Amino acid sequence: MLEIRGLAAAINEKPILKGIDLTVPDGEVHAIMGPNGSGKSTLGYVLSGREDYAVTAGSATFNGIDLLDMEPEARAAAGLFLAFQAPIELPGVNNANFLRTALNAIRRSRGESELDAVQFLKLARAEAKRLAMPDDMLKRNVNVGFSGGEKKRNEVLQMALLRPKLAILDETDSGLDIDALKIVADGVNALRGPEFSALVITHHQRLLDHLVPNRVHVLLNGQIVRSGGPELAKELEKRGYGDLIAEAA
Amino acid sequence: MSTGAAGFLERYDSVLNALPGDSALRAAAADAFRTVGLPGGTRGRPIEAWKYTSLRALAETKFHRDAAPRHEAETILANLPLLDAPRIVFVDGVLRADLSVMLAPSVMPGAGPASTPSSAFSVARFADQADFGTLTWPDREPMVALNTMLAEDGAILHVPAGHDAGIVQLISIATSDADFHPRHTIRLGENARLALVEIAAGQGAYLLNTVAEIHVADGAALTHVRLQNEAAMAFHVSTTYADVQAGGTYDSFTLNIGARLCRTEVHAQLSGAGAAAHLNAAQLLVGSQHGDFTSVVSHTAPNCQSRQTVKNVLAGRSRGVFQGRIEVARGAQKTDGYQMNQALLLSPHAEIDTKPELEIFADDVKCSHGATVGELDADQMFYLRSRGVPEAEARAILVRAFLTEALDAVTDETIRAWLENAVAGWWEKLAA
Numbered sequence: 301m302l303e304i305r306g307l308a309a310a311i312n313e314k315p316i317l318k319g320i321d322l323t324v325p326d327g328e329v330h331a332i333m334g335p336n337g338s339g340k341s342t343l344g345y346v347l348s349g350r351e352d353y354a355v356t357a358g359s360a361t362f363n364g365i366d367l368l369d370m371e372p373e374a375r376a377a378a379g380l381f382l383a384f385q386a387p388i389e390l391p392g393v394n395n396a397n398f399l400r401t402a403l404n405a406i407r408r409s410r411g412e413s414e415l416d417a418v419q420f421l422k423l424a425r426a427e428a429k430r431l432a433m434p435d436d437m438l439k440r441n442v443n444v445g446f447s448g449g450e451k452k453r454n455e456v457l458q459m460a461l462l463r464p465k466l467a468i469l470d471e472t473d474s475g476l477d478i479d480a481l482k483i484v485a486d487g488v489n490a491l492r493g494p495e496f497s498a499l500v501i502t503h504h505q506r507l508l509d510h511l512v513p514n515r516v517h518v519l520l521n522g523q524i525v526r527s528g529g530p531e532l533a534k535e536l537e538k539r540g541y542g543d544l545i546a547e548a549a
Numbered sequence: 550m551s552t553g554a555a556g557f558l559e560r561y562d563s564v565l566n567a568l569p570g571d572s573a574l575r576a577a578a579a580d581a582f583r584t585v586g587l588p589g590g591t592r593g594r595p596i597e598a599w600k601y602t603s604l605r606a607l608a609e610t611k612f613h614r615d616a617a618p619r620h621e622a623e624t625i626l627a628n629l630p631l632l633d634a635p636r637i638v639f640v641d642g643v644l645r646a647d648l649s650v651m652l653a654p655s656v657m658p659g660a661g662p663a664s665t666p667s668s669a670f671s672v673a674r675f676a677d678q679a680d681f682g683t684l685t686w687p688d689r690e691p692m693v694a695l696n697t698m699l700a701e702d703g704a705i706l707h708v709p710a711g712h713d714a715g716i717v718q719l720i721s722i723a724t725s726d727a728d729f730h731p732r733h734t735i736r737l738g739e740n741a742r743l744a745l746v747e748i749a750a751g752q753g754a755y756l757l758n759t760v761a762e763i764h765v766a767d768g769a770a771l772t773h774v775r776l777q778n779e780a781a782m783a784f785h786v787s788t789t790y791a792d793v794q795a796g797g798t799y800d801s802f803t804l805n806i807g808a809r810l811c812r813t814e815v816h817a818q819l820s821g822a823g824a825a826a827h828l829n830a831a832q833l834l835v836g837s838q839h840g841d842f843t844s845v846v847s848h849t850a851p852n853c854q855s856r857q858t859v860k861n862v863l864a865g866r867s868r869g870v871f872q873g874r875i876e877v878a879r880g881a882q883k884t885d886g887y888q889m890n891q892a893l894l895l896s897p898h899a900e901i902d903t904k905p906e907l908e909i910f911a912d913d914v915k916c917s918h919g920a921t922v923g924e925l926d927a928d929q930m931f932y933l934r935s936r937g938v939p940e941a942e943a944r945a946i947l948v949r950a951f952l953t954e955a956l957d958a959v960t961d962e963t964i965r966a967w968l969e970n971a972v973a974g975w976w977e978k979l980a981a
């Protein structure tokens with residue numbers, strides 16, 4: 301599904317990612333953990349095509365196609381989805397319109413027919429209900445005045461509607477209450493299958509109890525310094541990053 | 550024929566005997582115009598009110614008044630986004646009853662019947678009963694002086710007290726490379742209502758220089774919506790004077806899309822207690838277009854409210870201008886004035902000039918103004934694109950969001966939807 305080789309990236313000429321190798325096979329969920337500022341969000345942004353990052357070395361392919369050459373919308377059309385750590389507010393843009401525009405853009409690129417307002421609302425309401433989101437969040441402006449947890453749920457709602465092949469969830473669990481955490485994990489689990497993979501960025505073991513990863517990677521100072529099975533997350537939860545930081549130094 | 554002010558004055562001299570109405574008034578206007586000239590023109594005097602907009606290009610353009618029309622008015626009309634409502638159509642500044650569609654009680658011989666239910670208003674033409682009104686200042690405004698000098702035709706619309714005339718469209722179509730100076734008067738009697746939708750379009754390198762005088766009597770409400778979508782080589786200057794009496798409302802929205810140079814100037818006087826004026830506008834400019842929205846709101850009675858939200862979306866090398874003056878007279882206590890000008894620059898070469906002015910002589914007033922200039926937000930663009938929304942569509946969504954505050958102030962849903970379409974059409978033009 302996703303193959304990253306020697307990926308290095310900089311922002312404002314400051315190197316952030318310093319040679320990342322990572323393979324996420326079809327159907328697998330991988331977790332990425334690591335201290336604040338280690339470059340986890342940067343990895344998500346670089347993979348989804350944010351313009352202010354300069355890729356300085358390496359490659360990233362998604363189902364065999366070169367991701368790094370594509371526009372962000374083309375990556376989304378190919379099936380990539382990034383749930384933002386800090387979802388963006390769009391004042392003046394109605395959430396339902398936003399979701400429908402996005403879904404129809406993706407459907408167009410897949411050669412599927414566009415949904416009209418009625419068809420879309422039916423689908424969106426059903427998904428919102430599964431995520432225990434009140435209907436009125438569809439009527440409001442995108443993320444404007446949403447609580448931290450509501451913004452995260454709105455990200456998951458987008459994922460559920462767009463049905464990506466690869467979802468990068470950047471701390472989607474932060475700020476969620478205990479019930480919401482379970483709902484979000486269920487949301488991801490519902491998509492799981494041979495055609496769906498996920499890269500889950502998190503600081504907490506708790507999400508991984510619900511969403512058991514195939515692999516856990518530790519990102520430190522722009523590099524993956526340790527990879528292991530689900531037990532690695534438990535170990536980090538107990539011992540922190542101290543040993544790894546000392547080892548790297 | 551010469552170009553510029555001299556050319557207009559030569560024509561005035563040659564046609565003055567054939568022009569309708571008060572010839573002394575025209576002569577005074579011609580004197581004023583002769584003294585001031587075209588702002589920015591070679592012999593024009595510098596005028597503070599025209600600091601950011603030069604009519605030099607206009608002064609250098611030759612207008613061919615006697616040339617045959619080069620384009621078909623019918624075709625242009627057929628391509629306009631018309632509402633299903635009565636319409637009064639002017640072609641090259643002259644009323645065309647055959648293209649107009651009116652209602653039963655109106656007085657316009659030759660106009661076809663409308664498909665909407667009848668309402669009450671009457672129309673006369675300036676050519677028949679020249680009415681220069683009482684609100685205009687040809688001595689202070691060169692383009693008003695020019696209009697007063699050369700006005701030939703226009704609509705004189707009257708909605709009697711207590712009547713709701715619904716929507717009426719006032720359409721200007723230009724078909725030749727000439728100059729046109731329509732003169733309109735709109736009068737609403739007490740508690741009358743009207744939604745006046747003005748559309749200006751055409752083909753060629755022409756000048757449309759409209760003056761409109763508007764009287765809103767006690768308790769009356771005029772909604773005035775304008776779509777300026779002139780030809781790319783055209784000049785559009787429009788000066789409106791509105792007087793609003795006690796409890797009356799003048800609620801306007803102007804959408805400027807076309808013309809190489811456009812100046813929309815509105816003078817609104819709130820002269821009865823509790824009157825309100827809303828002067829909202831959006832200017833969407835590309836290429837080297839120049840769009841100027843200038844307003845003077847004068848509060849002369851207590852408890853009046855004025856609201857102005859002007860949004861500029863500027864692409865290419867276009868230039869937007871907003872000048873807004875709020876005057877509050879000594880007796881105009883409890884005045885509530887608000888003015889906001891915002892610009893979204895879609896290109897590093899686009900430019901906005903903003904000049905707000907408050908002139909307050911009363912002590913118990915609430916007046917505020919503000920201005921912002923920004924670019925499209927990179928995070929918002931990326932967010933939309935990361936959801937699969939193509940770049941052009943993402944920009945359109947954010948620009949539409951930027952316009953929300955001004956567009957949503959248009960309360961009539963039919964008219965708002967119609968404006969939304971015009972905005973959508975602008976995107977196609979930008980993409981082309």
Ligand SMILES: Nc1ncnc2c1ncn2[C@@H]1O[C@H](COP(=O)(O)OP(=O)(O)OP(=O)(O)O)[C@@H](O)[C@H]1O
Binds near residue numbers: 312316334337341
């Ligand atoms: N515009 C920028 N200019 C300079 N440095 C930046 C810029 N944007 C991000 N950085 C730096 O890049 C580094 C990596 O940031 P990133 O957001 O990827 O960290 P993270 O691992 O996601 O952290 P967290 O766990 O706190 O979310 C940080 O040190 C951050 O300060």
Ligand SMILES: [Mg+2]
Binds near residue numbers: 340341342385470
């Ligand atoms: Mg982060």
